[in-house]
Amino acid sequence: MSSKNRLLFKYISAIYLNMFITIICTGTELLTGSINTDDAFICEKLNSIGLSVNRVITVGDSISDIKNAFREALNVSDMVFTVGGLGPTFDDLTRDAVADVLQARLVFNREVMHKIAAYFAQRGLSMPEVNDRQAYIIEGAVVMDNKIGTAPGMFLEREAGGHRKIIVLLPGPPREMNPMVENFILPLLRKRFENRIMKAVTLHICGLTESAVFEKIREVVESERKMEGNLLSFTILASIKKIDLRLTGSGDDELLLDNMIHKAKSELYERLKEDIYGEDSETLEEIIAKIMCKKKITLSVAESCTGGIISSMITDVPGSSLYFRQGFVAYSNEAKIKTLKVSENTLKKYGAVSPETAGEMAAGVRNLCETDIGLATTGIAGPAGGTEKKPVGLVFVAISKENGTVAKQFNFGGNRADIKTKVAWAALDMLRRNV
Amino acid sequence: MSSKNRLLFKYISAIYLNMFITIICTGTELLTGSINTDDAFICEKLNSIGLSVNRVITVGDSISDIKNAFREALNVSDMVFTVGGLGPTFDDLTRDAVADVLQARLVFNREVMHKIAAYFAQRGLSMPEVNDRQAYIIEGAVVMDNKIGTAPGMFLEREAGGHRKIIVLLPGPPREMNPMVENFILPLLRKRFENRIMKAVTLHICGLTESAVFEKIREVVESERKMEGNLLSFTILASIKKIDLRLTGSGDDELLLDNMIHKAKSELYERLKEDIYGEDSETLEEIIAKIMCKKKITLSVAESCTGGIISSMITDVPGSSLYFRQGFVAYSNEAKIKTLKVSENTLKKYGAVSPETAGEMAAGVRNLCETDIGLATTGIAGPAGGTEKKPVGLVFVAISKENGTVAKQFNFGGNRADIKTKVAWAALDMLRRNV
Numbered sequence: 055m056s057s058k059n060r061l062l063f064k065y066i067s068a069i070y071l072n073m074f075i076t077i078i079c080t081g082t083e084l085l086t087g088s089i090n091t092d093d094a095f096i097c098e099k100l101n102s103i104g105l106s107v108n109r110v111i112t113v114g115d116s117i118s119d120i121k122n123a124f125r126e127a128l129n130v131s132d133m134v135f136t137v138g139g140l141g142p143t144f145d146d147l148t149r150d151a152v153a154d155v156l157q158a159r160l161v162f163n164r165e166v167m168h169k170i171a172a173y174f175a176q177r178g179l180s181m182p183e184v185n186d187r188q189a190y191i192i193e194g195a196v197v198m199d200n201k202i203g204t205a206p207g208m209f210l211e212r213e214a215g216g217h218r219k220i221i222v223l224l225p226g227p228p229r230e231m232n233p234m235v236e237n238f239i240l241p242l243l244r245k246r247f248e249n250r251i252m253k254a255v256t257l258h259i260c261g262l263t264e265s266a267v268f269e270k271i272r273e274v275v276e277s278e279r280k281m282e283g284n285l286l287s288f289t290i291l292a293s294i295k296k297i298d299l300r301l302t303g304s305g306d307d308e309l310l311l312d313n314m315i316h317k318a319k320s321e322l323y324e325r326l327k328e329d330i331y332g333e334d335s336e337t338l339e340e341i342i343a344k345i346m347c348k349k350k351i352t353l354s355v356a357e358s359c360t361g362g363i364i365s366s367m368i369t370d371v372p373g374s375s376l377y378f379r380q381g382f383v384a385y386s387n388e389a390k391i392k393t394l395k396v397s398e399n400t401l402k403k404y405g406a407v408s409p410e411t412a413g414e415m416a417a418g419v420r421n422l423c424e425t426d427i428g429l430a431t432t433g434i435a436g437p438a439g440g441t442e443k444k445p446v447g448l449v450f451v452a453i454s455k456e457n458g459t460v461a462k463q464f465n466f467g468g469n470r471a472d473i474k475t476k477v478a479w480a481a482l483d484m485l486r487r488n489v
Numbered sequence: 490m491s492s493k494n495r496l497l498f499k500y501i502s503a504i505y506l507n508m509f510i511t512i513i514c515t516g517t518e519l520l521t522g523s524i525n526t527d528d529a530f531i532c533e534k535l536n537s538i539g540l541s542v543n544r545v546i547t548v549g550d551s552i553s554d555i556k557n558a559f560r561e562a563l564n565v566s567d568m569v570f571t572v573g574g575l576g577p578t579f580d581d582l583t584r585d586a587v588a589d590v591l592q593a594r595l596v597f598n599r600e601v602m603h604k605i606a607a608y609f610a611q612r613g614l615s616m617p618e619v620n621d622r623q624a625y626i627i628e629g630a631v632v633m634d635n636k637i638g639t640a641p642g643m644f645l646e647r648e649a650g651g652h653r654k655i656i657v658l659l660p661g662p663p664r665e666m667n668p669m670v671e672n673f674i675l676p677l678l679r680k681r682f683e684n685r686i687m688k689a690v691t692l693h694i695c696g697l698t699e700s701a702v703f704e705k706i707r708e709v710v711e712s713e714r715k716m717e718g719n720l721l722s723f724t725i726l727a728s729i730k731k732i733d734l735r736l737t738g739s740g741d742d743e744l745l746l747d748n749m750i751h752k753a754k755s756e757l758y759e760r761l762k763e764d765i766y767g768e769d770s771e772t773l774e775e776i777i778a779k780i781m782c783k784k785k786i787t788l789s790v791a792e793s794c795t796g797g798i799i800s801s802m803i804t805d806v807p808g809s810s811l812y813f814r815q816g817f818v819a820y821s822n823e824a825k826i827k828t829l830k831v832s833e834n835t836l837k838k839y840g841a842v843s844p845e846t847a848g849e850m851a852a853g854v855r856n857l858c859e860t861d862i863g864l865a866t867t868g869i870a871g872p873a874g875g876t877e878k879k880p881v882g883l884v885f886v887a888i889s890k891e892n893g894t895v896a897k898q899f900n901f902g903g904n905r906a907d908i909k910t911k912v913a914w915a916a917l918d919m920l921r922r923n924v
Binding site: 083084085086087088089090091093094095097098101106107108109110111112113114116119122123126130289291293300355357360361362363364365366368369370372373374375378379380381382383384385386388389393422423435436437438470471474 | 518519520521522523524525526528529530532533536541542543544545546547548549551554557558561565724726728735790792795796797798799800801803804805807808809810813814815816817818819820821823824828857858871872873905906909
């Protein structure tokens with residue numbers, strides 16, 4: 055992250071409620087190389103209602119490690135989330151660890167027991183004895199139903215150190231955890247802090263560098279936006295795919311906050327225009343699908359250096375078959391000539407990585423599939439294959455339409471996977487801008 | 490993770506040295522929805538030399554949050570790694586936080602300063618004043634060179650609470666951090682604990698369910714493997730892609746450990762045979778590339794439900810163009826008929842998702858590209874498109890060779906992305922087994 059980007063973070067901390075929030079993730083697999091996404095999900099969801107997480111702790115399936123982490127977290131936090139360890143087996147220990155630290159009993163809950171039994175009955179299975187454990191709930195906890203699995207979530211409030219603290223126990227599998235956060239925790243927290251209104255919107259940007267985005271919007275994000283205790287702040291988050299610009303408003307006057315966000319958004323759109331491709335949960339692939347379907351435009355794709363990743367992204371959107379006719383991965387010159395009808399002469403004269411070849415690939419795939427648009431990529435993804443004149447990262451993306459074909463040059467850095475990803479995003483962005 | 494899988498974890502903790510290791514990741518972006526992979530990398534690398542991480546803590550760019558986390562970690566840990574916050578700007582605070590907690594001075598290091606200046610000079614830039622900060626090193630620390638960026642890493646040892654503790658400060662960007670861990674930290678730790686030898690090997694398995702793997706190898710992993718204080722343990726890690734089986738040996742007799750690992754490996758290979766596709770850092774795509782190149786076999790791929798992801802995986806391997814001729818993403822019936830020469834009659838009679846269509850796609854792509862093998866996928870990735878007879882997750886993978894075509898049925902669960910990934914892995918696994 056550049057220093058410019060980091061600078062923006064100072065704005066965000068100021069606006070959040072003065073609360074310390076900790077997430078504890080449990081699971082030995084998380085400490086042996088598995089990538090965890092649960093914490094990122096909760097962070098993002100809490101951010102969306104203006105709450106920020108201060109600390110994430112990951113521990114293995116050890117009762118003492120979980121207890122120590124939970125005890126320490128409870129001491130310093132206003133809100134503690136635990137994720138994982140609510141399963142039925144002997145090494146699902148979060149429930150016991152939390153109960154122990156809180157000096158609370160685990161109480162048998164008939165209703166939960168019936169739900170777990172029903173879960174097995176629906177699948178034509180008898181309920182294993184080990185699952186009995188899951189019907190024991192920490193005294194005083196509100197149960198959150200698990201629609202997918204057997205582990206119920208729990209929501210508790212406890213007086214500790216003179217403060218009222220919120221404790222949330224969530225199951226580890228994202229499919230079980232995510233709905234509890236979205237359908238139970240978020241509405242509840244939103245209501246809890248309703249005298250304090252929080253609003254957030256994220257704008258997604260691609261086709262510009264981080265510094266270019268910053269230069270364009272500097273005036274907007276550096277101006278103080280405060281009205282009668284209502285405050286608006288900005289955060290930039292950059293990845294190799296895109297740049298997210300998050301606006302977070304916090305205060306007590308919803309109408310005023312809406313107006314402030316609306317005004318700031320207008321100023322940002324005025325400066326960034328079509329560099330903004332979507333908002334909040336919208337993905338680039340979805341935006342393209344929407345435009346294509348609305349305009350009734352069909353597409354075919356010819357990929358060389360991207361090797362199929364563009365087609366894969368496009369088909370990640372359900373219903374993409376409505377506009378996406380066909381994709382070709384034409385890695386070899388032979389495939390480019392035979393299938394896409396790129397002329398041998400072009401390949402000889404300009405090489406496979408050239409605007410000319412990219413253009414003929416795009417036109418070729420468009421003709422072959424009889425689509426409105428042909429999109430093509432060719433480049434050097436590395437690590438080998440680069441020369442002084444055509445280094446690793448040199449890429450051409452071409453778009454062919456009825457009225458002609460354009461090719462654009464890019465020079466990307468990074469490893470092979472980075473370059474593939476960057477080209478795919480650049481190509482889809484170019485497509486979006488040229489439809 | 491199933492309970493069977495979890496059961497295996499009990500073996501692993503027993504063998505590790507009695508050490509508590511904490512990783513502290515810093516960066517506000519990690520608490521606003523970004524996925525962190527630094528901690529997983531370090532966990533995995535330490536695992537490879539038989540060390541296990543007990544706790545990972547993530548905090549934002551706040552000096553008090555970093556100091557508190559570091560102080561607490563140092564209290565309970567034998568080894569503390571910090572990741573991130575070594576950059577030049579005012580919110581890169583790890584260096585200061587650690588120095589403050591250790592009550593150590595930051596000392597100007599002329600050699601580091603020269604290296605930073607050289608970094609900028611090589612790029613034809615003058616060194617910004619803010620980078621001066623990076624030349625200040627915590628008193629007594631060993632400097633780890635940064636070959637990619639300007640932030641030097643640091644390695645310290647300190648007496649605390651009557652114990653000698655290791656403290657490692659690493660930069661956040663993986664490209665800068667990873668070489669320091671691999672080239673400096675691992676050899677150093679390996680040497681440090683050389684009277685205690687640790688050996689690890691990971692076997693990669695696909696094409697079997699986790700429980701099937703467990704049933705096959707139960708006897709091996711449940712037998713105690715201890716010889717004169719040398720101990721061997723097993724861990725299973727399952728994902729939707731593959732199953733990893735890790736053997737970790739720990740003791741003081743290298744020859745004995747090698748023999749124990751060799752014996753256990755032989756027993757596992759005997760039971761799992763070709764279900765094991767590779768070891769340690771080998772990927773499925775690489776293994777396929779190796780086989781294909783060795784046997785001089787060429788491949789073409791026709792993808793329907795996988796939408797390009799198989800071609801993308803294949804072309805992730807540098808040099809894949811040697812055997813991979815061409816890929817087709819034939820989503821629509823029209824594309825299947827026109828390009829791949831699937832007969833209209835087959836599509837009408839059996840439907841697009843059928844062994845017949847899969848087979849004709851595979852044979853069609855093989856003929857079209859004149860390759861030794863044609864690989865094809867067709868299925869219902871969802872969320873829509875499923876019927877009672879052909880539900881979401883029903884998939885056919887076909888392989889066409891000179892001597893005939895075979896199609897195999899799969900029924901996968903999960904969301905659209907899960908199903909796409911599972912089909913891609915199943916197809917590549919089927920390819921591997923049928924070459």
